[in-house]
Amino acid sequence: MQIYPTMSPLELGGKQGSAVALGYFDGIHIGHRSVIGGAVDWAAAHGAAPAVFTFKLPAGSKIKGRRLFSAEDKHRLVAGLGVEHYLVPAFEDIQAMTPDQFVRGLVADCQARAFFCGENFTFGAKAAGNPALLQELCAPLGVEVHILPMAQYEGKPVSSTRIRAALEGGDIPAANGMLGAPYAIRFPVRHGQGLGHTLGVPTINQIYPDGYQLPRYGIYITRTWIGGKAYPSATGLGSRPTVNDDPAKVTCETFIPGFSGDLYGADPVVEFHTYLSPSKKFDTLDELCACIQNAARRAQEYFQ
Known part of the structure; x- marks a missing residue:
C-alpha cells in the first residue's frame, strides 16, 4: 500500500x-x-x-x-x-x-x-x-x-466512542465485536523490575503511550503473537498494587506460559479476549504468583 x-x-x-x-x-x-x-x-x-x-x-x-x-x-x-x-x-x-x-x-x-x-x-x-x-x-x-x-x-450504531467505553468497562467481547477483530496492542517490550523472573512467572512489560485509550485495570485472558505463532497468555494492566510504590505508574505485563526467549525491544502483538478480575493488592508475593499462574491456566483452557 x-x-x-x-x-x-x-x-x-x-x-x-x-x-x-x-x-x-x-x-x-x-x-x-x-x-x-x-x-x-x-x-x-x-x-x-x-x-x-x-x-x-x-x-x-x-x-x-x-x-x-x-x-x-x-x-x-x-x-x-x-x-x-x-x-x-x-x-x-x-x-x-x-x-x-x-x-x-x-x-x-x-x-x-x-x-x-x-x-x-x-x-x-x-x-x-x-x-x-x-x-x-x-x-x-x-x-x-x-x-x-x-x-x-446489539441494536445500536457502532462508533469508536462506544468501543472506548467498552474498553473502559472491561467489556472486551463488545469491543471486539464492534472492531471486527480482537482489540490488540503492539508496543515495544521494556525492561521492568525483573520480579516475574524471580517468582518463576517472567512477564513482558509494555507501556501505553500518552493519548491512548486504556482498558479497565485488571487481569485479562490474552493471546500473544510472536514470530507468527500465537501463545495463550495472561495480562495484568494497572498500577501493580502489590509491589509498586507509585500508584500513578501504569504498566501492562503479560505472562506467556511455554515461551522462553528475549523479547526486549521487540513489539509482540497482545490480543485481549476476556476480562477476568480487577487488580488487587496481595499480602504476599506467593499469592501474587498463584494469581498469575491461575490466570495463565485459564487462558490455556480458553484457547483449547
Missing part, C-alpha cells in the same frame, strides 16, 4: 481511476470496514484502484478522543483490507477547504470515479459538508457516491 502524507496525485499505474473510501477511520471497526470494503469491491469490479482518504490530527489533539491504534497499526489494518493507496494529509492542510474545494481537489488527485462514505460523514471547513452535499457536488463531475448505513452492534 502506497502512503501519501500530503494532498497529491495518486500513482495509479494504469488503473482506470480510483474508488475512494472517505472518513477518519480511527477504530477500523466494522462500520469502517464496510465503507472501505465497498470501495475495494467496486474498484475490483471496475478496473480501478482502491483508495482511502483520511487525515492526521495534530499531536495531542483531543478532537476525536483517545487513540485506539498507532498510525502504523492503522496502516497495517487498512492494507490488509486490500487498499492500495492511502492519503493521510495533516488536518491543518485541509481544514480551511470549502466542501467544493475539497471535492474538486480530491477528484482531481485521485482520478476518482466513486466515493464511499458513512451516513454520518462530514467534510470541508467547519464540517459544512454531508453525504447529501457530496452527492450534489459529485453529480456534475460524473463521480458516483455510495452512502453506507452505520453498522449496528
Whole structure:
C-alpha cells in the first residue's frame, strides 16, 4: 500500500481511476470496514484502484478522543483490507477547504470515479459538508457516491466512542465485536523490575503511550503473537498494587506460559479476549504468583 502524507496525485499505474473510501477511520471497526470494503469491491469490479482518504490530527489533539491504534497499526489494518493507496494529509492542510474545494481537489488527485462514505460523514471547513452535499457536488463531475448505513452492534450504531467505553468497562467481547477483530496492542517490550523472573512467572512489560485509550485495570485472558505463532497468555494492566510504590505508574505485563526467549525491544502483538478480575493488592508475593499462574491456566483452557 502506497502512503501519501500530503494532498497529491495518486500513482495509479494504469488503473482506470480510483474508488475512494472517505472518513477518519480511527477504530477500523466494522462500520469502517464496510465503507472501505465497498470501495475495494467496486474498484475490483471496475478496473480501478482502491483508495482511502483520511487525515492526521495534530499531536495531542483531543478532537476525536483517545487513540485506539498507532498510525502504523492503522496502516497495517487498512492494507490488509486490500487498499492500495492511502492519503493521510495533516488536518491543518485541509481544514480551511470549502466542501467544493475539497471535492474538486480530491477528484482531481485521485482520478476518482466513486466515493464511499458513512451516513454520518462530514467534510470541508467547519464540517459544512454531508453525504447529501457530496452527492450534489459529485453529480456534475460524473463521480458516483455510495452512502453506507452505520453498522449496528446489539441494536445500536457502532462508533469508536462506544468501543472506548467498552474498553473502559472491561467489556472486551463488545469491543471486539464492534472492531471486527480482537482489540490488540503492539508496543515495544521494556525492561521492568525483573520480579516475574524471580517468582518463576517472567512477564513482558509494555507501556501505553500518552493519548491512548486504556482498558479497565485488571487481569485479562490474552493471546500473544510472536514470530507468527500465537501463545495463550495472561495480562495484568494497572498500577501493580502489590509491589509498586507509585500508584500513578501504569504498566501492562503479560505472562506467556511455554515461551522462553528475549523479547526486549521487540513489539509482540497482545490480543485481549476476556476480562477476568480487577487488580488487587496481595499480602504476599506467593499469592501474587498463584494469581498469575491461575490466570495463565485459564487462558490455556480458553484457547483449547
